[in-house]
Amino acid sequence: MNFHLALDPEQLDIALLALMAAEDLQPGAMSLVDSLLLLRQIRSAVVDEINQQAPMAHRIAQLCDHLYQRLGFAVDQEGYYHADNCLLSLVLQRRTGVPITLGILLLHLARTLSIPAQGICFPGQFLVRLGEGEQACIVDPADGKPLDRQGLEWRLRGVQGNLARLNSGHLQAASQAEVLRRLLTIAKGCYLQAKALPQALRCSELLLVLQPDDPYEIRDRGLVYQQLECDQQAISDLQFFIEHCPRDPMAGLLQEQLERLQQRTPTTFH
Numbered sequence: 001m002n003f004h005l006a007l008d009p010e011q012l013d014i015a016l017l018a019l020m021a022a023e024d025l026q027p028g029a030m031s032l033v034d035s036l037l038l039l040r041q042i043r044s045a046v047v048d049e050i051n052q053q054a055p056m057a058h059r060i061a062q063l064c065d066h067l068y069q070r071l072g073f074a075v076d077q078e079g080y081y082h083a084d085n086c087l088l089s090l091v092l093q094r095r096t097g098v099p100i101t102l103g104i105l106l107l108h109l110a111r112t113l114s115i116p117a118q119g120i121c122f123p124g125q126f127l128v129r130l131g132e133g134e135q136a137c138i139v140d141p142a143d144g145k146p147l148d149r150q151g152l153e154w155r156l157r158g159v160q161g162n163l164a165r166l167n168s169g170h171l172q173a174a175s176q177a178e179v180l181r182r183l184l185t186i187a188k189g190c191y192l193q194a195k196a197l198p199q200a201l202r203c204s205e206l207l208l209v210l211q212p213d214d215p216y217e218i219r220d221r222g223l224v225y226q227q228l229e230c231d232q233q234a235i236s237d238l239q240f241f242i243e244h245c246p247r248d249p250m251a252g253l254l255q256e257q258l259e260r261l262q263q264r265t266p267t268t269f270h
Helices: 014-025 032-047 056-070 087-095 099-112 149-160 176-192 199-208 217-228 233-243 249-264
Strands: 118-122 125-130 137-140 146-149
Touching: 014 087, 014 176, 032 087, 032 099, 032 217, 056 099, 087 099, 087 118, 099 118, 099 125, 099 137, 099 176, 118 149, 118 176, 137 176, 146 149, 149 217, 176 199, 176 249, 199 217, 217 249, 233 249
Parallel strands: none
Antiparallel strands: 118 125, 125 137, 137 146
16 A cells, blocks of 8 residues: 555554555565554553553553563664664564654554553654643653653753753654654665665655655655666756755755766756
8 A cells, every 4th residue: 555645644543654654665574454453463452451440640551561561562672773673564573663663553552542642753762642731751662661851851962962951842742744754764764774775765755745845855865866876866856955955065065966967867858
């Protein structure tokens, strides 16, 4: 099932969106139907163990305990940057992933249990807010453990430096489109590191379905086209970026690359 331009990410379940992306990126890995059946099995295993009449804080603790301790979902420490950890279908099979995929699963399960849940695109790592009001807590989806303000500040400074200060903007709820873009951006990075260029290109294409005129994503797609020796497509994308972001620090370097591409690419007459 490929993404379509008419897709509205806010109207679909976040886990379904992630599974659709996984099938699109690796069609032979696991079908969407099989992935949804596996997700249903995991959901049933969790829901059956949660006392839904218990106070919110207790249900949140039960959910995290069951998902991470009993079912054994965890971060893939050995192959952290492997692209399979960005494919929710394979994460459901292997029960290992990265914070963004584990976080998407946690969001799905929490909402199934009527626990308010929001993704947070925090600098450096995806986080999840569970509950609301005074009962809300922010958890690390890598292990389901809650984070206090000091823990959040340490993480922020680890990414942005010791002068960084935590503010409300860092903890804003992300839309489903933002969560999906974060997932695809991480997947793209993993594919690029593995030199899996067709898959990296597909990530860019999916990101541009979600945000069609993003000049930075068009630039990244152009750079992948360049590596794939698709010169005409690379020229078009790099020209778009330079025209729309002429003051970007990369614009001068890309202009040089563009001129080299134009010199070796014959003009096509129609």
